[in-house]
Amino acid sequence: MESRLLRVDLTTGKMRSEVIPHSVFERWIGGSGINNWIMWEHFLTHDINCDPRGPDNIFVFGVGPLAGTGAGSGIKGRITFKSPCYNMFGDSAGGGKFPYMLRFTAFEYIAITGKSPKPVYLHICNDEVSLVDASHLWGRDTLETHTMLREELGTYPSHAHTLSISQAGENQVGIASVVSDALRIHARCGGGAVMGSKNLKAIAVQGNGGLKIQMPEEMLAWSDDFRQKIDENEAVYGFKRRGTLGAVEMYQHIGSHFWRNNQGNMFRGGEITSDNWVKKYHKYSEVCSSDCFIACDAKYKIDGTESEASKKYIGETFRRPEYLTTGSAAGALDVRDWSEVAHWGKITNDYGIDNQDLSCAISFLMELKQRDLISDRDVAELFDREQSLRWGNMDDIEFCVESIVFQKNLFGKIFGDGPYLGAIKYSELKGQNFMKYATYGKGGASFTEEMRPFPTWMNNMAVASRGADHLKGIGLIEKFQRKDLSKIYFDGRTEAADLSVPTLKGASTALIENQVALLNSYGVCLFHWMLDPAGYTPQDYYGKAYAAATGIDRTPDELMLDGARICNLEKAFNSRIGMRREHDTVCERWMWEPTDEGMYPGSVAAEMFNPVLDEYYEWRGWDKDSGLQTRKSLEDVGLEDVADVLENEGSLA
Amino acid sequence: MITVHANFHSHFKELASTGEASFQIENPTVEALAQCICDTYGPKMEAMLIDPDTRELNERGTMFVDARGMRVSMSDALNDGDTITFLVGIAGG
Numbered sequence: 001m002e003s004r005l006l007r008v009d010l011t012t013g014k015m016r017s018e019v020i021p022h023s024v025f026e027r028w029i030g031g032s033g034i035n036n037w038i039m040w041e042h043f044l045t046h047d048i049n050c051d052p053r054g055p056d057n058i059f060v061f062g063v064g065p066l067a068g069t070g071a072g073s074g075i076k077g078r079i080t081f082k083s084p085c086y087n088m089f090g091d092s093a094g095g096g097k098f099p100y101m102l103r104f105t106a107f108e109y110i111a112i113t114g115k116s117p118k119p120v121y122l123h124i125c126n127d128e129v130s131l132v133d134a135s136h137l138w139g140r141d142t143l144e145t146h147t148m149l150r151e152e153l154g155t156y157p158s159h160a161h162t163l164s165i166s167q168a169g170e171n172q173v174g175i176a177s178v179v180s181d182a183l184r185i186h187a188r189c190g191g192g193a194v195m196g197s198k199n200l201k202a203i204a205v206q207g208n209g210g211l212k213i214q215m216p217e218e219m220l221a222w223s224d225d226f227r228q229k230i231d232e233n234e235a236v237y238g239f240k241r242r243g244t245l246g247a248v249e250m251y252q253h254i255g256s257h258f259w260r261n262n263q264g265n266m267f268r269g270g271e272i273t274s275d276n277w278v279k280k281y282h283k284y285s286e287v288c289s290s291d292c293f294i295a296c297d298a299k300y301k302i303d304g305t306e307s308e309a310s311k312k313y314i315g316e317t318f319r320r321p322e323y324l325t326t327g328s329a330a331g332a333l334d335v336r337d338w339s340e341v342a343h344w345g346k347i348t349n350d351y352g353i354d355n356q357d358l359s360c361a362i363s364f365l366m367e368l369k370q371r372d373l374i375s376d377r378d379v380a381e382l383f384d385r386e387q388s389l390r391w392g393n394m395d396d397i398e399f400c401v402e403s404i405v406f407q408k409n410l411f412g413k414i415f416g417d418g419p420y421l422g423a424i425k426y427s428e429l430k431g432q433n434f435m436k437y438a439t440y441g442k443g444g445a446s447f448t449e450e451m452r453p454f455p456t457w458m459n460n461m462a463v464a465s466r467g468a469d470h471l472k473g474i475g476l477i478e479k480f481q482r483k484d485l486s487k488i489y490f491d492g493r494t495e496a497a498d499l500s501v502p503t504l505k506g507a508s509t510a511l512i513e514n515q516v517a518l519l520n521s522y523g524v525c526l527f528h529w530m531l532d533p534a535g536y537t538p539q540d541y542y543g544k545a546y547a548a549a550t551g552i553d554r555t556p557d558e559l560m561l562d563g564a565r566i567c568n569l570e571k572a573f574n575s576r577i578g579m580r581r582e583h584d585t586v587c588e589r590w591m592w593e594p595t596d597e598g599m600y601p602g603s604v605a606a607e608m609f610n611p612v613l614d615e616y617y618e619w620r621g622w623d624k625d626s627g628l629q630t631r632k633s634l635e636d637v638g639l640e641d642v643a644d645v646l647e648n649e650g651s652l653a
Numbered sequence: 654m655i656t657v658h659a660n661f662h663s664h665f666k667e668l669a670s671t672g673e674a675s676f677q678i679e680n681p682t683v684e685a686l687a688q689c690i691c692d693t694y695g696p697k698m699e700a701m702l703i704d705p706d707t708r709e710l711n712e713r714g715t716m717f718v719d720a721r722g723m724r725v726s727m728s729d730a731l732n733d734g735d736t737i738t739f740l741v742g743i744a745g746g
Contacts (some may be wrong), residue, residue, distance in 0.1 A: 242663060
């Protein structure tokens with residue numbers, strides 16, 4: 001197994017192709033694992049404390065070895081960089097056809113450094129690469145950019161597939177995202193600002209090459225078996241019908257939404273609290289990538305008869321909202337009309353901006369207004385005009401979005417890096433401490449689900465390498481109370497599935513972080529695993545597909561060690577920039593303010609926070625006092641070289 | 654004989670064509686309720702509810718909880734008037 005990396009220096013315009021040898025796959029699996037390694041090596045020769053918006057930052061795109069092989073497990077590409085909004089390790093996954101198409105060119109990984117003197121896009125056409133003037137695309141949103149590039153580049157050797165930024169990225173808004181084919185968003189951590197800071201408007205790929213699969217017969221056999229598992233699973237069929245919106249009713253039942261800046265945890269209103277509306281307005285089923293046996297995606301088209309509000313959006317068509325799009329609109333912002341929720345999904349995608357941090361920035365301010373902590377005059381000062389800031393008012397919300405995207409006013413400038421830094425800056429501006437109303441975890445990243453009753457989820461928010469996030473350590477054993485899984489992974493013990501005790505919650509985070517690191521490195525979708533038709537074991541069942549694709553045949557234990565190695569490198573990155581135990585924390589509201597509705601009232605993070613965090617460090621072999629890695633913990637996963645770097649810089653326990 | 658209420662959500666609601674139903678069961682256990690639901694709504698519901706290998710409640714992609722939000726298992730006892738809620742287990746996205 002080997003692959004090719006395209007290195008692009010935007011300052012000089014020089015580009016070169018490098019071979020990624022088999023040994024790198026042996027150590028880093030592929031996908032996010034290799035992205036991490038490319039970034040780690042870059043920052044051995046560049047200042048890791050550089051300005052993330054400066055030319056020394058690196059922007060890496062990579063796609064794992066299972067993507068596009070016909071395995072049927074979906075395709076996710078990954079961008080990796082130092083985050084401009086959290087100032088730490090940053091990465092984000094995205095689906096669509098861009099990562100698939102990249103594999104049909106000569107390259108599977110792209111590493112971009114420097115800064116172009118003028119706006120450009122990178123065009124990769126099989127093995128030909130060029131930097132093209134993008135002045136005609138500058139100032140366009142992601143849909144316009146994608147449409148224009150498609151038209152401009154024609155259909156040979158294939159249609160063009162794109163990664164692009166909108167005006168938010170151009171303006172280097174910290175929470176700006178990168179959008180694939182104008183449909184699928186690499187939302188988190190501010191990759192759009194990194195591209196914008198480099199004057200890189202887009203990457204367009206066209207290819208008609210093939211993929212090399214080391215053991216094609218074994219891959220076909222695995223794929224057939226996987227399809228059968230998917231087809232036989234009724235729960236997967238249910239997921240095809242609703243996608244992640246199947247979570248709406250479950251969350252409504254147990255109290256796991258994030259309502260009005262997490263003042264509550266249940267949606268209000270009628271239709272929006274059930275998933276009936278998903279089916280009612282669902283128009284076309286779709287696959288996200290070309291290699292998915294599930295096809296949970298779908299499109300809507302608004303005809304204006306659905307509700308009074310929908311008349312504003314007649315003809316609008318886009319992807320059906322995912323759960324977190326719904327959670328951020330119907331939850332954080334209390335939008336109660338489905339067409340407005342769908343519209344929120346479309347504008348945040350077209351503007352390429354993370355709806356988690358964005359909704360929490362807006363809802364933070366709405367709560368200050370609700371509590372009369374700020375006056376109409378204060379609001380006018382922020383927006384250069386009167387603004388009601390009423391919960392659920394889509395016109396107000398849309399103006400807030402545009403304020404940030406276009407950096408229109410003081411609000412846009414203060415909250416462009418999300419709710420945490422926004423709250424700090426606004427508190428300083430007004431001479432008052434508003435931090436108890438800001439919702440965030442590690443790095444200041446925000447997330448619109450109720451987490452207080454769920455200690456594993458809360459721990460994930462405190463330790464995730466890219467800042468508060470559910471996708472690094474997904475607490476499914478706990479949230480779904482999966483005693484069967486707890487028994488499998490913890491020698492017959494069931495506490496990992498028991499919400500009432502801290503035991504095995506930190507262990508669950510570590511275990512699932514390792515599994516997710518593997519899946520992200522294979523380049524597949526997490527939902528195939530999360531639905532569990534194959535036994536929840538990326539190190540075992542998926543490991544066989546990985547072996548067929550790469551020829552690298554590992555035992556499940558060896559693969560789990562690979563996952564741990566990948567997680568440890570992300571941790572080491574953050575240790576190098578000074579992150580310690582005190583950074584592994586969550587906001588005041590989550591820590592101390594009890595939930596007062598849902599099935600688990602009275603929950604606060606503080607109840608179990610420290611025992612869970614201690615246990616997480618223990619399972620990782622890290623020092624509990626400082627939160628730093630020990631030499632032994634790194635040597636155990638084959639990272640002696642990383643331990644040397646950390647030791648030289650005083651970042652090893 | 655006791656009466657137990659079932660709330661169906663998402664895919665369960667679609668399979669049952671209703672959001673709620675009540676069942677009279679002789680044996681006051683979750684197992685008896687699950688059997689009654691399977692008998693009423695047929696093989697697709699059974700595929701959601703029962704793990705074919707273990708004949709336990711299917712935990713993959715599902716969530717069956719009592720009134721306190723605690724997941725139930727086959728051997729759990731039920732009382733007259735109890736409600737069990739049938740949910741899909743999915744998160745995030």
